[in-house]
Amino acid sequence: MTDRPLRIATWNVNSLRVRLAHLLRWLAERSPDAVCLQETKLTDEQFPVAEIAAAGYRSVYSGQKTYNGVAILLREERCGPEEDIVRELPGLEDPQRRLLALTVEGTRIVCGYFPNGQSVDSEKYQYKLRWLAALSAWLQGELARHPRLALLGDYNIAPADEDVHDPALWKDQVLCSVPEREAFARLLGAGLEDAFRLFPQPERSYTWWDYRNLAFRRKMGLRIDHILLTHALARSCTGCTIDVGMRRLEQPSDHAPVVAELALPS
DNA sequence: ATGGCATGACAATCATGA
Numbered sequence: 001m002t003d004r005p006l007r008i009a010t011w012n013v014n015s016l017r018v019r020l021a022h023l024l025r026w027l028a029e030r031s032p033d034a035v036c037l038q039e040t041k042l043t044d045e046q047f048p049v050a051e052i053a054a055a056g057y058r059s060v061y062s063g064q065k066t067y068n069g070v071a072i073l074l075r076e077e078r079c080g081p082e083e084d085i086v087r088e089l090p091g092l093e094d095p096q097r098r099l100l101a102l103t104v105e106g107t108r109i110v111c112g113y114f115p116n117g118q119s120v121d122s123e124k125y126q127y128k129l130r131w132l133a134a135l136s137a138w139l140q141g142e143l144a145r146h147p148r149l150a151l152l153g154d155y156n157i158a159p160a161d162e163d164v165h166d167p168a169l170w171k172d173q174v175l176c177s178v179p180e181r182e183a184f185a186r187l188l189g190a191g192l193e194d195a196f197r198l199f200p201q202p203e204r205s206y207t208w209w210d211y212r213n214l215a216f217r218r219k220m221g222l223r224i225d226h227i228l229l230t231h232a233l234a235r236s237c238t239g240c241t242i243d244v245g246m247r248r249l250e251q252p253s254d255h256a257p258v259v260a261e262l263a264l265p266s
Numbered sequence: 267a268t269g270g271c272a273t274g275a276c277a278a279t280c281a282t283g284a
Contacts, residue, residue, distance in 0.1 A: 014283085015273055039283085041274070066274055067282070116284055124282095156284070175284060208284070211271035222284075254272075254284080 005238070006078070006105060006264050007032045010152035010225055011246075011257035012113070012208075016040040016071070019253055020048055026246060027055050032259060033078040034104060036111035036152040040069035047071065062087040062097045070100045070111045070153075079104050092134040099135075101142070105264070107233070108146035110139075112153035117174040125174060128156070132183040136190065143191050143230065148264075151192060151228040154255065159184045159194065163223035165204065175224060192228035195240040195260040207242055208255045216247055227260045236262045 009032040013019040016037065027035070035057070040047070042063045049059050056076050063069035074082060086101040088094065098113040112135065117128035143149060157180045161167035170176040188194070196205070206221025215221065229237055240260040247256045 018273070039273095116282080118283080173284095210284070213270060215271095224284075251272090 004078070004264060006034070006107065006262045007259060008034045008036075008109065008150055008152060008227065008262065009257050009259040010036040010038070010111070010154070010227060012038040012154040012225060012253060012255035014039050014041075014253040014255065016042055016048065016069075017046075018251065020051060022246060022249055022252070024051065024055050026243070026257065027052075027057065027073075030243070030257075030259065031075065032073075033075045034107075034109050035073040036100075036109065037071040037073065038069075038098075038111070038113035038154045039067075040071055041066060042069055058082070060085060060100065060102055062100045064095070064097045068097045068113055070097060070113050072100055072102060072109060072111050074104055089131065089134050090138050092131060094131070098131070103146070106148055107262075107264070108142060108149040110142070110149065110151045110153075112151065112155070114154060114156045116156050117180070119174050120172065120177050129179060129183070132180070136183070136186055139187070139190060147230060147232045149192075149230045150233055150260075151187070151226075152258075153226070154224060155184065155226050156224055157181065157184045157226075158222045158224050159226075163206070165206065165220045165222070170222075175222060187228055191230055193231065193234040195227040195229050195234065195237050196223070196242075196258065198234060198237055199240060205242055206256075207258055209247060211254055225255055225258050227258055229260070229262075233262060236264055238263050 061071035207225035
């Protein structure tokens with residue numbers, strides 16, 4: 001049996017307009033097959049379809065002005081046609097563009113830009129919990145229909161203390177609060193596995209570092225960007241890494257990409 | 267110290283991020 005590995009990835013680019021050169025360089029270096037992007041901050045009319053096509057990728061996107069915006073890039077050489085595109089989270093009245101899903105190569109790819117929540121006593125935190133509830137409800141049906149499903153994105157949740165540079169400082173704060181971690185645990189309970197934790201990893205592995213206070217150099221980060229896989233996909237996963245190098249570039253995104261390799265039977 | 271830095275809309279500051 002010949003396996004054709006499928007490399008899937010997620011990256012919060014914090015403005016695709018500003019980060020396009022970084023993205024094109026990273027696509028050439030890593031040649032991921034399916035890339036979930038968050039915080040594109042572009043309307044659909046503004047999406048750089050031509051530049052990304054020149055790099056060998058099709059673009060599917062759901063954007064808005066100024067904030068949010070998600071996209072999935074598919075490598076032409078590896079990916080057949082995409083199907084069953086969903087551009088917003090069903091079951092939630094929400095103008096914010098934070099969810100995009102499609103099926104390609106027999107695999108359901110779900111890209112999410114989970115709400116930040118701002119602080120646990122804010123209205124935005126309540127919105128975050130509502131969004132998480134709607135995601136779980138919608139995923140039930142998706143998981144029933146798609147044994148091979150991957151949920152990739154900026155979750156804005158650090159699932160455990162080992163994902164936090166200073167757990168005492170962040171205890172019960174937004175991104176680390178108990179209700180948020182319970183929502184993450186519900187996703188695992190629904191049949192998903194954290195691809196990053198399937199393998200031994202370096203200590204202090206994070207995906208986001210504040211722009212301020214030299215946080216990256218001081219390893220003051222959080223692991224909030226994740227790739228969750230159904231059990232069927234987890235069995236085929238041969239590795240999951242964080243491309244920390246992208247955070248070292250000039251004018252970087254504050255997030256680094258996460259990449260998982262799947263040895264899918266063809 | 268409610269800031270530090272970055273982005274976008276807008277035209278001097280303000281909303282948002284995490």
